[in-house]
Amino acid sequence: xxxxxxxxxxxxxxxxxxxxxxxxxxxxxxxxxxxxxxxxxxxxxxxxxxxxxxxxxxxxxxxxxxxxxxxxxxxxxxxxxxxxxxxxxxxxxxxxxxxxxxxxxxxxxxxxxxxxxxxxxxxxxxxxxxxxxxxxxxxxxxxxxxxxxxxxxxxxxxxxxxxxxxxxxxxxxxxxxxxxxxxxxxxxxxxxxxxxxxxxxxxxxxxxxxxxxxxxxxxxxxxxxxxxxxxxxxxxxxx
Numbered sequence: 001x002x003x004x005x006x007x008x009x010x011x012x013x014x015x016x017x018x019x020x021x022x023x024x025x026x027x028x029x030x031x032x033x034x035x036x037x038x039x040x041x042x043x044x045x046x047x048x049x050x051x052x053x054x055x056x057x058x059x060x061x062x063x064x065x066x067x068x069x070x071x072x073x074x075x076x077x078x079x080x081x082x083x084x085x086x087x088x089x090x091x092x093x094x095x096x097x098x099x100x101x102x103x104x105x106x107x108x109x110x111x112x113x114x115x116x117x118x119x120x121x122x123x124x125x126x127x128x129x130x131x132x133x134x135x136x137x138x139x140x141x142x143x144x145x146x147x148x149x150x151x152x153x154x155x156x157x158x159x160x161x162x163x164x165x166x167x168x169x170x171x172x173x174x175x176x177x178x179x180x181x182x183x184x185x186x187x188x189x190x191x192x193x194x195x196x197x198x199x200x201x202x203x204x205x206x207x208x209x210x211x212x213x214x215x216x217x218x219x220x221x222x223x224x225x226x227x228x229x230x231x232x233x234x235x236x237x238x239x
Contacts, residue, residue, distance in 0.1 A: 001210065002217030003237045004078070004196065005039045005224055006048040007032050007069070009062040015052065016173045016222045022056070026173075028225050033068050039224075040073050042231035043238040047075040048165070048198075048219050049097070054082025055104075063095045070096020078165075080128055089116060093124075101165050103128035104138040106156065107145045114159050122162040126196075129153055129166045134182070137169055149182070150189040163194045165219065171200030173222050178206055183213055204233050211237070 008015050014028040053061035060082045079092050080101030092100050102113045106127050116125045130137045131149040138145050153164050168179040178200040197210050198219035210218050223229040
């Protein structure tokens with residue numbers, strides 16, 4: 001199972017939201033690059049970067065930070081937030097991301113994302129499945145789409161996507177544990193999907209349970225910033 005720390009960006013700083021609520025924001029003093037280098041020194045090989053400013057603006061905002069992270073680390077970066085056009089996709093890849101996460105646009109413009117999958121391949125284009133109560137959310141987690149997460153993931157699997165970052169927004173940043181039942185249900189409904197679990201990871205026991213659930217990876221955010229998971233304790237997963 002891949003271990004993927006998260007760096008969420010507002011005004012170029014590392015932040016964490018609680019349950020996707022921009023009004024419940026914690027800003028951390030650490031420079032994003034310093035955090036990324038700490039992760040790399042601990043043996044981490046991947047990084048999940050979310051441009052929260054971009055998610056609200058509808059276009060990438062923190063490209064300079066992304067470029068610094070890519071230039072000064074060897075981490076494989078998956079970037080999301082505000083990628084709503086061919087131009088923004090090109091900007092994010094040019095800034096150094098190896099993968100992008102198509103979030104709201106995957107709901108609103110499936111033909112565009114299908115074109116990206118054909119042009120760049122499923123190894124570059126990940127699909128973001130942000131959900132709450134089983135329903136896919138869009139617009140920086142503010143709007144319910146009316147589509148179930150199982151139907152959404154199944155539809156994109158049919159279109160050629162393989163990797164899905166599945167975030168239970170109601171769990172994100174609360175340090176209360178992941179949605180194990182939701183991931184088991186999604187794995188059973190769409191066994192071909194490669195799931196990256198995101199939201200709520202709090203302890204090493206959570207990671208062990210996710211690994212037992214046969215997810216492909218786990219994104220860890222606030223647990224690393226608040227110290228409920230120590231980087232040294234992740235070594236057992238970094239094979």
